[in-house]
Amino acid sequence: MKRARIRFEDQIHSVQVDGDCSVRLSDGRRLAQEQVQWLPPATGNMFALGLNYADHAAELAFTPPTEPLAFIKSVGTYTGHRQVTWRPDNVAYMHYECELVAVIGKTARNVKRADALDYLAGYTVCNDYAIRDYLENYYRPNLRVKNRDATTPVGPWIVDVADVPDPGNLKLRTWINGELRQEGNTKEMIFDIPYLIEYLSSFMTLQPGDMIATGTPEGLADVVPGDEVVVEVEGVGRLVNRIVSETEFFSVRKEA
Amino acid sequence: MSRTLHDVASGTLFGVALNYQGLLEQHLAAFEQAPYQKPPTKPVLFIKTPNTRNAHGGVVLQPAGERLQPGPALGVVIGQRASRVSLDNAMAHVAGYVVVNEFSLPEDSYYRPAVKAKCRDGFCALGPEVVARDQVTNPNSLDLKLFVNGQLRQENSTANWVRDIPQLIVEISEFMTLHPGDVLITGTPEGRVDVQPGDRVEVEITGVGRLLNTIEAEVLA
Numbered sequence: 001m002k003r004a005r006i007r008f009e010d011q012i013h014s015v016q017v018d019g020d021c022s023v024r025l026s027d028g029r030r031l032a033q034e035q036v037q038w039l040p041p042a043t044g045n046m047f048a049l050g051l052n053y054a055d056h057a058a059e060l061a062f063t064p065p066t067e068p069l070a071f072i073k074s075v076g077t078y079t080g081h082r083q084v085t086w087r088p089d090n091v092a093y094m095h096y097e098c099e100l101v102a103v104i105g106k107t108a109r110n111v112k113r114a115d116a117l118d119y120l121a122g123y124t125v126c127n128d129y130a131i132r133d134y135l136e137n138y139y140r141p142n143l144r145v146k147n148r149d150a151t152t153p154v155g156p157w158i159v160d161v162a163d164v165p166d167p168g169n170l171k172l173r174t175w176i177n178g179e180l181r182q183e184g185n186t187k188e189m190i191f192d193i194p195y196l197i198e199y200l201s202s203f204m205t206l207q208p209g210d211m212i213a214t215g216t217p218e219g220l221a222d223v224v225p226g227d228e229v230v231v232e233v234e235g236v237g238r239l240v241n242r243i244v245s246e247t248e249f250f251s252v253r254k255e256a
Numbered sequence: 257m258s259r260t261l262h263d264v265a266s267g268t269l270f271g272v273a274l275n276y277q278g279l280l281e282q283h284l285a286a287f288e289q290a291p292y293q294k295p296p297t298k299p300v301l302f303i304k305t306p307n308t309r310n311a312h313g314g315v316v317l318q319p320a321g322e323r324l325q326p327g328p329a330l331g332v333v334i335g336q337r338a339s340r341v342s343l344d345n346a347m348a349h350v351a352g353y354v355v356v357n358e359f360s361l362p363e364d365s366y367y368r369p370a371v372k373a374k375c376r377d378g379f380c381a382l383g384p385e386v387v388a389r390d391q392v393t394n395p396n397s398l399d400l401k402l403f404v405n406g407q408l409r410q411e412n413s414t415a416n417w418v419r420d421i422p423q424l425i426v427e428i429s430e431f432m433t434l435h436p437g438d439v440l441i442t443g444t445p446e447g448r449v450d451v452q453p454g455d456r457v458e459v460e461i462t463g464v465g466r467l468l469n470t471i472e473a474e475v476l477a
Binding site: 045070071073088137138139140141142144148205207250 | 268273298368376377
């Protein structure tokens with residue numbers, strides 16, 4: 001089953017998603033995907049992994065890490081399916097990152113790898129955009145690169161754990177304006193989801209709604225205003241986002 | 257946590273590292289070298305996750321085999337949504353102040369995000385209460401004191417900030433909206449000390465309050 005959060009007529013609803021991407025409200029009404037505003041399906045903290053694919057680490061000229069490199073995102077950076085993300089004016093390189101996301105379903109502390117999947121609510125997809133111009137070597141990747149307003153699309157929905165029998169073998173793909181630009185497979189992950197849950201929960205408590213974004217494979221490219229960027233994780237979801245200019249984003253937001 | 261504090265400061269906890277001149281100066285030579293290459297040009301920020309929240313009077317657990325260090329800091333509680341605000345108008349977005357003890361394991365490097373050092377359960381005490389903005393006449397001249405078992409162990413002044421509150425709000429809100437209830441932890445000065453199980457740790461900030469926590473050893477289940 002797929003579950004999403006949407007806004008419809010100024011109300012936020014938890015909905016079920018059907019095969020044709022229509023959604024069903026709790027009162028039984030069915031709405032087409034174009035009729036609703038898709039919201040991030042979870043709103044906890046996100047633990048995002050850097051350099052968690054060997055090929056991507058090589059692409060960035062890093063040796064693969066021996067311990068997970070996790071950084072944290074807060075709720076303001078999330079946006080939903082079919083929303084927009086802004087590219088700052090006067091930057092040279094903004095790239096997408098297609099990632100499988102594990103969503104925590106119950107409080108997790110000192111969880112062992114073998115039990116880790118019991119603590120999941122399910123899986124979703126994110127596009128962990130980065131503005132590389134703003135990288136500094138302090139708490140890298142720093143918040144100015146990775147925690148910008150509306151710069152982490154998440155969704156469209158959460159898929160049940162049982163519906164993804166092998167999260168360790170899923171194709172990841174990114175298209176810009178319909179052209180395939182990134183392709184990888186979760187089997188290339190350095191630290192898999194059970195390992196990451198064991199690692200994080202060994203020193204802190206994970207809460208329901210927290211998310212673990214598991215990193216991206218090689219194949220990054222620049223995106224510019226007007227681009228439609230689609231990230232897809234096989235069997236989980238296809239997340240659509242459009243890039244707008246800084247001016248357009250903030251002029252629209254002021255009116256809202 | 258007092259009810260008022262819980263209601264007013266319930267948002268995201270954003271920390272600012274290296275925001276005391278003395279601390280930055282200690283590291284400047286190293287910051288010219290690898291892996292840093294050059295000193296930071298923008299505020300060095302981190303997030304204290306919600307599991308780190310702790311209250312006045314609360315127990316902080318020292319993880320087994322680790323050194324634990326308190327982090328006396330002034331917390332700025334946001335009162336109004338702040339996106340791309342100007343320097344002149346920045347303080348209008350502040351609701352008030354709270355004493356923060358931003359506990360951490362020692363940091364021997366600032367290169368990678370300090371999740372393991374800073375995001376442990378109970379590692380961010382706030383309290384005893386939020387003091388309204390207008391009750392603090394000059395936030396740029398507050399004494400911070402850390403007492404361990406009644407002894408003064410660390411002392412500094414917000415006069416030594418690298419960036420003051422308006423400057424931080426301007427630079428942060430340029431890319432990320434601050435929401436009512438978010439707390440900006442304006443930095444811990446140089447000279448962090450180790451504390452041990454059994455210690456009573458207090459942070460006092462002139463006109464804002466005195467925040468007490470006690471340390472216990474973590475017992476693994």
